[in-house]
Amino acid sequence: MVRNFMREMLARDPMTPIESSEADFNRAAGATLAHIEQALEAADLDFETPADGIIEVEFEDGSKLIINRHGVAREIWVAARSGGFHFKPQNGDWVDTKDGTPLYTKLTALVAAQGGGTIQL
Numbered sequence: 479m480v481r482n483f484m485r486e487m488l489a490r491d492p493m494t495p496i497e498s499s500e501a502d503f504n505r506a507a508g509a510t511l512a513h514i515e516q517a518l519e520a521a522d523l524d525f526e527t528p529a530d531g532i533i534e535v536e537f538e539d540g541s542k543l544i545i546n547r548h549g550v551a552r553e554i555w556v557a558a559r560s561g562g563f564h565f566k567p568q569n570g571d572w573v574d575t576k577d578g579t580p581l582y583t584k585l586t587a588l589v590a591a592q593g594g595g596t597i598q599l
Contacts, residue, residue, distance in 0.1 A: 523535055523594050532546040537593050
């Protein structure tokens with residue numbers, strides 16, 4: 479009975495993992511990462527994609543910013559000099575699990591803070 483109640487509560491949010499398939503997550507995360515790659519290229523930043531779902535940006539001072547999809551948690555994770563950030567799908571966007579900031583807004587600020595200038599996302 480408790481399990482059914484929890485399942486019903488989770489099912490009310492259309493972006494919960496219970497409603498979203500792994501394939502849907504991978505498709506959405508892949509499209510987001512491809513968009514980020516295009517923005518990094520346009521900004522002429524040095525980046526690599528060492529594996530599917532991972533983007534490593536290296537800055538002139540040697541610092542890195544790593545963006546990756548995390549399938550188990552169904553989130554996009556960002557590791558920056560200033561810390562680690564997790565973004566979950568919500569209302570058609572990816573938002574920070576701690577403060578609700580959209581991924582592209584946070585990423586733009588993180589790139590600028592690490593000396594990468596301005597990127598257009």
